[in-house]
Amino acid sequence: QVQLQESGPGLVKPSETLSLTCTVTGGSLSNTYWSWVRQPAGERPEWIGRIFSDGNTNYNPYNPSLQGRITMSLDTSKNQFSLELSSVTAADTAMYYCARGAGLIEIWGQGTLVTVSS
Amino acid sequence: IVLTQSPGTLSLSPGERATLSCRASQTISRPYLAWYQQKPGQAPRLLIYGTSNRATGIPDRFSGSGSGTDFTLTITRVEPEDFAVYYCQHHGSSLLFTFGPGTKVDI
Numbered sequence: 001q002v003q004l005q006e007s008g009p010g011l012v013k014p015s016e017t018l019s020l021t022c023t024v025t026g027g028s029l030s031n032t033y034w035s036w037v038r039q040p041a042g043e044r045p046e047w048i049g050r051i052f053s054d055g056n057t058n059y060n061p062y063n064p065s066l067q068g069r070i071t072m073s074l075d076t077s078k079n080q081f082s083l084e085l086s087s088v089t090a091a092d093t094a095m096y097y098c099a100r101g102a103g104l105i106e107i108w109g110q111g112t113l114v115t116v117s118s
Numbered sequence: 119i120v121l122t123q124s125p126g127t128l129s130l131s132p133g134e135r136a137t138l139s140c141r142a143s144q145t146i147s148r149p150y151l152a153w154y155q156q157k158p159g160q161a162p163r164l165l166i167y168g169t170s171n172r173a174t175g176i177p178d179r180f181s182g183s184g185s186g187t188d189f190t191l192t193i194t195r196v197e198p199e200d201f202a203v204y205y206c207q208h209h210g211s212s213l214l215f216t217f218g219p220g221t222k223v224d225i
Contacts, residue, residue: 061213103209105154
């Protein structure tokens, strides 16, 4: 079955760029939406954005603090997709999940905790 | 669309019935309401999609219902492994994929 695994630094300094990669096993990236979701400790999940297998992206337009800071990409040769979040602040500290789905999240990775601190 | 969930915490004993509510600030089409279960230290897991369809592998003690602005997740007989936080989610058009604040089901 399809499994997802996040990887990347667990600690990022303020004003720097958070970079995470999701490796998909048990299936391909083809003809599917892949999303990133984050969840601060004790809070509800928040959808960050998605990328389709052709590279088209949609980012969350409703959180002003995310505007202009998100970049998603994919590497079909490695069966991976990635998230970059620039100019991070402490408010970006959260568990970050990669996931399969356009908005309805069918499969979740186990998550990776990213802390923003100097 | 703002989702509110009630109660915030539901304290039950194994074998009891659980009824969780999700209310939307405006009408949601039935295909676009989902429920997730999250246990401590784990990622959320899809339970119900399209208001009433169980996801793969979800036991039939879980059921979803509702329409308009009021939706319900029911667990007919709570098992020990069901103690968790449950989130409803709207995943409709316009990229508005919002989660409710969650209901914690505990012992």
